[in-house]
């Protein structure tokens with residue numbers, strides 16, 4: 042039977058198991074929007090294509106599936122760019138589908154033509170410009186395979202509109218058939234042995250784990266590994282929840298705004314097990330001093346991460362989950378039984394002396410507000426954050442005890458990510474509680490997606506930690522530019538009035554101004570069956586501490602010796 | 604230090620852009636890049652000569668390998684590979700100098716492929732050192748233009 046290219050695309054999306062697509066129509070994708078009417082796939086109409094890309098991202102983080110966004114040519118496609126870059130930096134599986142001008146017009150500066158294939162080349166894992174209608178199913182199949190396997194990432198599929206309209210007979214792809222793409226899954230047995238030998242020899246080992254653990258679904262294996270070896274664990278922002286933060290072995294987050302004891306411990310460690318991480322500069326600070334006393338074991342699925350930022354003694358290339366299972370199997374044979382009392386005691390002393398804390402004076406401080414959300418939220422609440430101080434305070438004070446619950450734009454630091462990501466998460470987990478913790482600056486970058494929360498009756502709870510500032514920038518100006526504030530003020534009573542704004546979208550708006558009021562109001566807010574937008578008026582000039590200055594060394598944070 | 608990388612890539616649109624973009628983005632300096640079909644029309648070979656600067660060679664290779672269209676990447680070991688480059692060079696050659704220049708071209712096993720009233724074009728093939736030596740000799744006569752293909756290379760044996 043003859044169908045058109047758009048119908049073949051939809052058929053292939055169904056074959057890939059896609060149930061929801063976030064998108065926005067336009068001229069070049071009219072054939073897709075026509076074909077989707079006859080499909081079981083749910084289309085979520087966003088209000089800006091950037092929102093679609095972040096929703097697909099949030100959906101992917103929670104569901105573990107490939108998120109899909111869809112946009113028209115030209116401005117529709119360029120509006121996806123930030124979200125694609127964001128997914129690329131955080132290794133999130135995503136397929137972005139764009140229509141383009143008819144292929145006979147490509148290269149003529151036709152109406153709404155943008156070379157999205159070229160524009161996105163540096164920020165995708167791979168991309169397709171489909172020039173033959175027969176190739177659509179295969180290209181889409183490869184796109185999903187590439188996005189979702191190995192180190193995940195975004196894949197762009199750009200299809201000119203004449204190709205979407207052309208007649209074809211759908212032919213199911215017979216596998217991805219990619220000669221140049223074969224991710225390594227199992228770790229090399231020799232490296233597994235070498236790693237355990239290093240653990241055996243270590244007196245002060247530490248696990249430094251990140252997003253790779255969550256992407257590979259390896260939180261249980263990581264926890265078992267750390268428990269059986271009795272090793273302290275610190276995580277990156279991307280890795281929060283990979284290891285329960287209420288376990289005494291957890292040192293919380295490391296890096297620029299990490300805990301003093303995590304940064305102290307990683308500096309004094311003689312063995313660093315780096316698992317699903319990439320030694321980002323926000324984590325390592327100055328690279329030459331990071332882990333300089335340690336043997337570094339690095340487990341990652343992407344061979345290009347090995348030795349990229351920090352030289353590594355024992356690399357293990359492979360999927361984190363598989364490698365951890367291999368390590369555990371070896372441990373069955375030859376267990377390691379160490380109490381490491383001295384090491385834990387030393388870390389404990391630093392923790393006692395420099396706890397993660399702030400001056401809680403009873404005012405509604407941002408940290409207190411976040412703790413209150415935590416206090417009243419469901420145990421398995423999903424938290425999407427935006428970018429800034431509130432993001433770091435959430436990372437520091439929320440306490441994530443299980444994986445895939447903290448959604449943060451960590452690599453790109455995209456203000457505007459939070460609310461659409463929360464919406465995407467709610468589509469992935471309709472029965473779970475989803476909250477967004479945003480800032481008064483960030484929330485305004487994708488505010489239009491409130492309409493999506495309303496029209497789809499999503500019970501997301503959006504907390505704006507309103508400090509009247511682009512707080513993180515203000516903090517840097519305070520600390521590094523002697524408090525010469527430049528363009529960082531967003532006075533809380535200046536426009537918009539967030540409560541009225543929420544109400545204009547048909548959403549319940551609340552304003553909370555004191556600890557007592559917040560404590561009292563939260564149960565009702567969280568129990569609401571619909572979306573709620575909460576303007577939380579917090580103290581203004583609070584700083585995120587501790588802090589390693591950019592370019593500084595994590596070892597400088599706490600100088601104490603063992 | 605200069606390194607030579609040979610990459611087998613799928614002959615697909617955009618591959619060249621991906622590779623040159625990768626080098627630019629990761630701040631690897633390309634000295635030359637050549638591409639052409641192999642015995643299999645679906646596969647091309649690229650030979651890339653790069654200057655190893657901030658990033659170690661391994662990192663370049665691994666980043667290349669990450670590209671989905673790249674099938675194989677090998678570093679060309681200078682002792683175990685052969686590399687050649689073709690140079691076309693146009694020099695001033697008034698009648699009284701022509702014989703001299705012809706002699707030099709012959710010595711370098713090159714060919715004069717065009718002669719005009721005041722210039723000639725010579726073709727020379729060889730490794731980088733040989734081309735450099737030849738070019739230096741031509742400086743005396745006055746070089747008008749130079750075009751070079753960039754190096755192509757294959758490993759020895761097997």
Ligand SMILES: Cc1ncc(C[n+]2csc(CCOP(=O)(O)OP(=O)(O)O)c2C)c(N)n1
Nearest residue numbers: 429430431454456480481482483511512513
């Ligand atoms: C799109 C974008 N533009 C600019 C920045 C730079 N930036 C980082 S944090 C920040 C301030 C964020 O303010 P707000 O959302 O109010 O959060 P706060 O720090 O006050 O908690 C800015 C402007 C960014 N990360 N993303």
Ligand SMILES: [Mg+2]
Nearest residue numbers: 480481510512
């Ligand atoms: Mg703010």
